[in-house]
Amino acid sequence: MSSEQQPTGNSRTGDEYPTDASPDSEVPNEATSISRRRLLSGAGAIGTAFIFGKSTELAAQTEQSSPILDPSSDTSKVLGTPGTELGQRSPHEKISRFLRPGRPWTSGTPHEDLMGTITPSDLHFERHHSGVPAIDPAKYALLIHGMVDRPSVFSLDNLKHFPSVTSVHFLECAGNYPSRPDENTRPSRVAPLLSNSEWTGVPLRILLEEVGVDPDASWLIAEGQDAVKMNRSIPIEKAWDDAMIAYGQNGEPLRPEQGYPARLFNPGWEGNTSIKWLRRIEVTKQPSMTREETVRYSEYTKGNKIRQFSFVMDARSLITSPGYPETIRPGFVQIQGIAWSGRGKISQVEISVDNRKTWQPAILQEPVLSKSCTRFHFPWQWDGEPAVIWSRAKDETGYRQPSLDEHKASRDGRRGYHTNFTVGWNVGADGEVAYYPQEDWKT
Amino acid sequence: MKSPAQLLPKAKIIVAGSGLLFAASFSLGQEAITGSTPEDRIVVTTDQDVAIGIHPGTIEDLHDYRSNPERRSATYNLGRAATEEEISAWDIGVSPDGQGLPAGSGDSKRGAALYALHCAACHGQEGEGIPPNGALVSDGNNGKTIGSYWPYPTTVFDYIRRAMPFGTPGSLSDQEVYSITAFLLYRNDLITEDTVIDANNLPGIKMPNADKFTPDDRESYNYVH
Numbered sequence: 083m084s085s086e087q088q089p090t091g092n093s094r095t096g097d098e099y100p101t102d103a104s105p106d107s108e109v110p111n112e113a114t115s116i117s118r119r120r121l122l123s124g125a126g127a128i129g130t131a132f133i134f135g136k137s138t139e140l141a142a143q144t145e146q147s148s149p150i151l152d153p154s155s156d157t158s159k160v161l162g163t164p165g166t167e168l169g170q171r172s173p174h175e176k177i178s179r180f181l182r183p184g185r186p187w188t189s190g191t192p193h194e195d196l197m198g199t200i201t202p203s204d205l206h207f208e209r210h211h212s213g214v215p216a217i218d219p220a221k222y223a224l225l226i227h228g229m230v231d232r233p234s235v236f237s238l239d240n241l242k243h244f245p246s247v248t249s250v251h252f253l254e255c256a257g258n259y260p261s262r263p264d265e266n267t268r269p270s271r272v273a274p275l276l277s278n279s280e281w282t283g284v285p286l287r288i289l290l291e292e293v294g295v296d297p298d299a300s301w302l303i304a305e306g307q308d309a310v311k312m313n314r315s316i317p318i319e320k321a322w323d324d325a326m327i328a329y330g331q332n333g334e335p336l337r338p339e340q341g342y343p344a345r346l347f348n349p350g351w352e353g354n355t356s357i358k359w360l361r362r363i364e365v366t367k368q369p370s371m372t373r374e375e376t377v378r379y380s381e382y383t384k385g386n387k388i389r390q391f392s393f394v395m396d397a398r399s400l401i402t403s404p405g406y407p408e409t410i411r412p413g414f415v416q417i418q419g420i421a422w423s424g425r426g427k428i429s430q431v432e433i434s435v436d437n438r439k440t441w442q443p444a445i446l447q448e449p450v451l452s453k454s455c456t457r458f459h460f461p462w463q464w465d466g467e468p469a470v471i472w473s474r475a476k477d478e479t480g481y482r483q484p485s486l487d488e489h490k491a492s493r494d495g496r497r498g499y500h501t502n503f504t505v506g507w508n509v510g511a512d513g514e515v516a517y518y519p520q521e522d523w524k525t
Numbered sequence: 526m527k528s529p530a531q532l533l534p535k536a537k538i539i540v541a542g543s544g545l546l547f548a549a550s551f552s553l554g555q556e557a558i559t560g561s562t563p564e565d566r567i568v569v570t571t572d573q574d575v576a577i578g579i580h581p582g583t584i585e586d587l588h589d590y591r592s593n594p595e596r597r598s599a600t601y602n603l604g605r606a607a608t609e610e611e612i613s614a615w616d617i618g619v620s621p622d623g624q625g626l627p628a629g630s631g632d633s634k635r636g637a638a639l640y641a642l643h644c645a646a647c648h649g650q651e652g653e654g655i656p657p658n659g660a661l662v663s664d665g666n667n668g669k670t671i672g673s674y675w676p677y678p679t680t681v682f683d684y685i686r687r688a689m690p691f692g693t694p695g696s697l698s699d700q701e702v703y704s705i706t707a708f709l710l711y712r713n714d715l716i717t718e719d720t721v722i723d724a725n726n727l728p729g730i731k732m733p734n735a736d737k738f739t740p741d742d743r744e745s746y747n748y749v750h
Contacts, residue, residue, distance in 0.1 A: 184657065212691070227612050231597055235611065236604040292599050294611055295592035303618055310688035313618065319579045322587040350578050360614050371677045371682040376738070377669055383742060387736070390676075392741045396580040423645045425578050492743075 166301045179205055180270070183419055187211060190274025193402045198248070199420065199447070200456045201277035208339045209255045209275055213308035215359050218345040224327070228365035230301075231294030238343045244284040244292075248330070249349070250454045252422045254395050256352035256379050259501035265508070265516040269405040269419070272505055272517070273398070276422070278455035279340075281347050282330030286321035290365070299365045303372075304346045307361040315357045315369035316348065320393075324349045324453075327360065350424030350453035351393040353497070354379050379401035381498030395424035397483050398477035398502040399431050399458070409422075409513045413468035417444070420455045423477035427451065430476040431458040435447045437506065444473070464509070470518050472506040486520050619683035625698040626682065626724035633718050636708025643690045652712055662712045672713030676698050677733040678727050682706045702729075 149155045171177065177196075189208040191201055192502070201207075208214075219238050221413040227233035255275035260267060288304075295318070302321060305313040316325065328347040329336060336342040341358030348355045354374055367402035369375065375391060383389045399421035404410050417435075421428045427450050444458040474483045483490070489503035506518035540719050590596050619625040641650065652662030652670075664670030671681055686702045688694050697705070703722055710716045715730055722730075 088732070181546070212688070212694075215727055225607055225611065227607055227614055227616065229715040232599065233607040233612060234604040235607045240603040244601055288601075291590070291596065292601055294597035294599070304619070305615075309692070311617065311694070312689070319584060319587060321580045322590070324583075364616065364618055366620070368620055368622070370683075373680050373688075376676050376680055377674055380738070383739070386737060387739045388676075388737045389742055390740060391740045392743065392744075393739075395719070400593075434708055468659050511736070 083234040096161060101125075103520065106158060108259060113329075131458060134513055135196045140402075141154065147486075164239065168516065179207065180274070185211065188275070190270055191277045193273065193276075193400060193420070194458050196402070196406060197270045200245055201279060203279065203334070203337050203340070205250055206253075206254070206277040206279060206331075206340060207275045209353060210308060210339070210358065211312055214339045216338070217307065217343060222343050222361075224344065224360060225362045226289065226293050226365070227362075229296035229299040229367065230290075230365050231296075232292075234293045238329065241284050241327055241344055244288055245283055248280060248282040248284055248518075249324075250278065250280045251275060251347070251349040251452050251454050252453065253347075253353050254422070256392075256395070256499040263517055263521070264519060266406055267409065267517040269402045269499065271398055275353070275505075276400075276455075277333050278420075278422070280513050281326065281328040282332065282333075283326035283328035283344070283347060285327040286327060286346070289327060289363075290318075290321050293456050295365055301369050302364045302380055303362075303364040303366055303370045304355075304357040304360060305362040305364075306345075306357045306359040308359050312354075312357055312374065313372045314357055314375055315366075315391075316346075316355060317391075318365075320348055320351070350392070350395060350426075352395055355393060378427070379499055381500060382496040383493045387409065387492070392500055393424075395422075395423065396500060397421070397423035397428065397475045397477040397481050397503070399473040399483060401471065401473050401505075401507060403514045404471075404509070405507050406516050408515045410509065410515060414465050415462045415464045417462050417471060417473075418458060421473070421475035422453070423479075423481065424453055425481060426453065426478040428456040428475055429478045431456075432474050432476075433458075433460040434474075435444050435462055435464075435469050436473040438472055441474070449489060450522060466511065466513075468511050469509045470481060470506045471505040471509060472504055473481060474504045537544035555711050587636060610740060612689055617683075617687055619675045619679050619686075621679050621728060623679060623728035626679065626727060628700075628724065629700040629703050630706045630723035631700060631703025631723045633704070633708040633716070635680055636706070636711075638695075638703035638706050639705050643697065644705065648693060652709060661709055663714075664687070670713065672733065674734050676732050676738045677714070678706075678710065678730040678732060681709060 103235075106189060119135040175327055177192060179191050180192060187208070187210050191205055191207045196202075196205070222238045224234075224236045224241065225234070231243060249518050253276070254273075256271050258275040259272055263272065290302075299316055302318055303313060303315045305317055325346065325348050326345050328341070329344045331340055332465050332471060336345060341360065344360055346357040346363075348361050369391075379389045379392075381387050381392065399419060401417060401419040403418055417433055419431075421431045428446065434441045442460070444460040446458065447457040450456045462471075474485075476482045484503050486503040489501070506520065508516045508518045511514070592750065600662050614641075616625070640652075647655060647658050648661050652660060654660035654666070660668055660670050663670040663674075667673060669675075675681060682702060685705060686697070686699070690696065706727070707716065707722045710722070710730060712721070715732065716722065720726075
C-alpha cells in the first residue's frame, strides 16, 4: 500500500472528512451539478416562464422542442422493459457517494441530491478504519462474555430469532465537519458523514438478559472483526435504553460497509460507538480506555480540559437547497434541508434570510422521529437582493444549535469533534449561492 | 455538574457509567479504578445521564434488574455456551489497570530495531510521522502524540497489538509488542532507555496528559436555549 493510500487518523483537527481548497477535493458527481446549474441560470433568462410559475426545465424544453409534440419521446406506443430480479436507478440519475483521493476509508452522502429523510442504503456514508471485511454469514459468531452468568456464542440466525425492533435513526460520525470550507463547499461537504436509515435488530438489553449480567457490571466493551478490531466502551445504561444489535437496514440485510452481518447500533451517539462487524461484547466494571475513546474521539473543551465519552450528537441542521453550486431566481424559493438531534426529536427549525437578524420557523415534515433526520421546508419569496440564509435546530430537550461564536466559547476557541454550529449560504444579486465562510480558528 | 462528593450519599439513581469513575480515576490515578468499591464505580450524576441521553425510565429498569437475581435466567434459550478456548482466542482487550496484559516483557533497545523494521516506513524513523500518518513521538507541541496526549500507557500496547502494523495486524508476538511499546514510551520521555516493561509495571507509567481528561461536560455549559 502506498503512503498516499493511508487514512488520516492522525489529523490534528479531529475532522474525519477535511475538505481542502485544492481542486482534487472535488468529487465524482461534479458534472451532474454543473449541468443543473447551467440549466437553471440559462433558464433564468426566460422571464415569462418564471412569471407564470412554470418549471425551468419546461421553459427550456418549450424553447427547443415540445416533448408533447415529439414522437421520439412518446413511450406510450411501445412495450417497456420486463420485470427484473434487481431494480436499478434510472440511467439518467447519476447519484453517488463522493470519495476523496488519498482517503480510502471514507465516503460521503450527497445530501443535496436526496429527498425526504431516508438515505438509500447504497448512499449511506462510510467511515471505517481499515476497510470492509468480507464476512460469511454462516461463519458469523457473536461472543458475549466477561461479567455474565452464561458466556455465550450467538449465530446470525440466533440473533434473528430474538424479539426484534425496527426504528429510524440517523448515524453521524463525530468528525463531521470539513477542516477548510470555502465558498465552493456544497451542503453535503458540510456534513458528509451523516445518514438516516431504518434499522432492525435485537435490543441489546434482551441479549444481556439472556446471558445474565452481574449487578456490579457497568460497561460493555464492543469489538468488531475488521483489521483494527475496532473497539469502544459503552455504559451499560445504553443497552437498557435503546442500543440494538442491528442486522437490517432499510428493509434488507445490512450493507457490508455498514457492518454486515451484524453491528452494534447506538441511536443518537457518535457513529464510532456503533461498532460494525460486531464479534465480541465483554461485560466489565470499567471502560477499556481504547485508542478511539482516548486519543481519537475526544476533544478539548474549556480550561484546557479534554472531553471524553462525549457520546451524544448535539442538534444540528443543514440546508440542502439552495446551496452551492445552485443559482436561484427571484420569486418563490423553497429553502429545505434536514435537522437531527441525538437527544430526541427536533422541536423546531428556524430560518433566517437576513443574515441572522431575524429568525422564522420552518415547516417540519411529519413524522418527526426521535434521534432521526427531520426534513424542513421554508417558503421564501426572494426579492433579488443579496442575502445570507441560515438554519438552526432546536430539540425537545430545549437544546438549540449554537452559533460559531457560542460553539467556540464552549471550547476555548479550539476545534475538534462534535462540531455542530450553524452555517450560512450567501445568495448574490445574480442568484449564485455560495457557502458563507465564517470560521477563524485558533488551531 | 455536581461533584461526586455531593452526590454520593444521596444519589437515588445508581447508574453505571461515567461521572464518579472518571472523576476519581482522573484525579487519583490508577488506584481509584482498581481499589474503589463497586458502589464508587457505579454512581453517576443525574446531569451525566442527561448528557449521555439515557432515558430515566430505563435507568430504573436497570436498577430493578440489578436487584432481582431472578431476572438473570435465560428466556429464549438461543445461542450456546462459549468455551474457554473460544473466549481466550478472541479476548484481546487490555484495561487501564493492566487486566488482559499478556505474559512477556520488552525494552526500548530491542524495540528500536523492531520499530525500524515494522513501523518506520509509515510513521517515520523517529516516530515523527509521515503525512497523512501523524506523529507518534512528541516534539513538544500539543499534537496528539503518545507523550503529549495519550492518557493511558496500556492503550499503547493494546492498540499496537490489535491494529498494527497497519494491514498486517497480529503479525507481531506479545514480546515484540512490549518492546515496541517500550521504545515509543522511551522516545516520548515517559520511561528510561533500559526500563523493562511488563504486565506489572506498564499500567503504572505516568502519562503527562492524563489529568486533562474529563467526562462529558456539555450539559454544564453548552446548553443554549
